[in-house]
Amino acid sequence: MIVVECEKLVKNYGRKQVLKDIAFTITGEKITGLIGRNGVGKTTLLKILAGFIQETSGEVKVFTKRPFNSLFVSANSIMIDDHLTFPPSLSLGDILVEAERFYDNFNLELAKRLMSYFSLSNKGYYDQLSKGMRSTFNLIFGLSSRCALTIYDEPTTGMDAAVRKDFYRALLKDYVAYPRTIILSSHHLNEIEDILEDVLLIHEGKVLHHMPISDMKEWAVGLQGKKSAVSRWSKGQKVIHEKEIGPGLMYVVIQNQWMEDKSRELKEDGVEIIPVSANDLCIYLTNGDKGGIDGVFNRNEFL
Numbered sequence: 001m002i003v004v005e006c007e008k009l010v011k012n013y014g015r016k017q018v019l020k021d022i023a024f025t026i027t028g029e030k031i032t033g034l035i036g037r038n039g040v041g042k043t044t045l046l047k048i049l050a051g052f053i054q055e056t057s058g059e060v061k062v063f064t065k066r067p068f069n070s071l072f073v074s075a076n077s078i079m080i081d082d083h084l085t086f087p088p089s090l091s092l093g094d095i096l097v098e099a100e101r102f103y104d105n106f107n108l109e110l111a112k113r114l115m116s117y118f119s120l121s122n123k124g125y126y127d128q129l130s131k132g133m134r135s136t137f138n139l140i141f142g143l144s145s146r147c148a149l150t151i152y153d154e155p156t157t158g159m160d161a162a163v164r165k166d167f168y169r170a171l172l173k174d175y176v177a178y179p180r181t182i183i184l185s186s187h188h189l190n191e192i193e194d195i196l197e198d199v200l201l202i203h204e205g206k207v208l209h210h211m212p213i214s215d216m217k218e219w220a221v222g223l224q225g226k227k228s229a230v231s232r233w234s235k236g237q238k239v240i241h242e243k244e245i246g247p248g249l250m251y252v253v254i255q256n257q258w259m260e261d262k263s264r265e266l267k268e269d270g271v272e273i274i275p276v277s278a279n280d281l282c283i284y285l286t287n288g289d290k291g292g293i294d295g296v297f298n299r300n301e302f303l
């Protein structure tokens, strides 16, 4: 079943084009990580999927319907971010009771257990919570809604490391028990990669990669060793990242097409093969400069 479908999706804010040509499909129940650099348009895309804002052109469908102004999409999806607002007169407990009335699958019992685990009082008020506690309440709200499409936009803002860990564990446990389509945007791919099935990487207004996280972990490989040997082995390859790591020593990242068969020859040449994490790969693929921040300081004018 196709849950989300975008084709030639464009979003402009005034004269600024943020999403240029977004095309992807999410089928079935899975957890997809939406990854991209600051300002690339992740929130914009998620807001379009949730029906909060309109696309400029192109096609976007959620449960086969255009999300903007769709009551069906609103009732079956939820977007959790740090801009959620709740009526100030309602206590946290009241908010959860109201949510149960709106969302068909809302599980008040789960919400209450999570409130107690995270030491949040039903009598408390949202506006009086700290930043991290608000994110925790948002998490409880999103998780307990058990919406067929659940969208989390940077959900862990302000949470301490222990709560973040609990959050991802709770998300995974509830997802396993009640599978649904979850889209999770985060700047910390290394923190979420264990719960993701797919990664959707956006860059310069387009989808750069949409693939299983397991494939992404194998997609590239690092070669490290003497500069002359590394240059020889990476010649003709698509170099994604390169860095001098010491006098005469070099590290390059290239697409992983043939390295495993050549591991013996590489070893004889003093070149080490190093796995590249999905998180590092996303950073390298979306860095304008192949040398990363080091490239800024390596220019001649600084010497």
Ligand SMILES: Nc1ncnc2c1ncn2[C@@H]1O[C@H](COP(=O)(O)OP(=O)(O)OP(=O)(O)O)[C@@H](O)[C@H]1O
Binding pocket: 013, 018, 036, 037, 038, 039, 040, 041, 042, 043, 044, 045
């Ligand atoms: N309402 C708006 N009006 C005008 N420009 C906007 C508006 N909302 C977002 N933008 C611009 O659109 C671009 C994408 O913003 P968006 O918040 O979607 O990016 P993001 O990938 O979620 O960023 P971050 O990772 O920093 O949260 C940015 O340049 C931002 O300044």
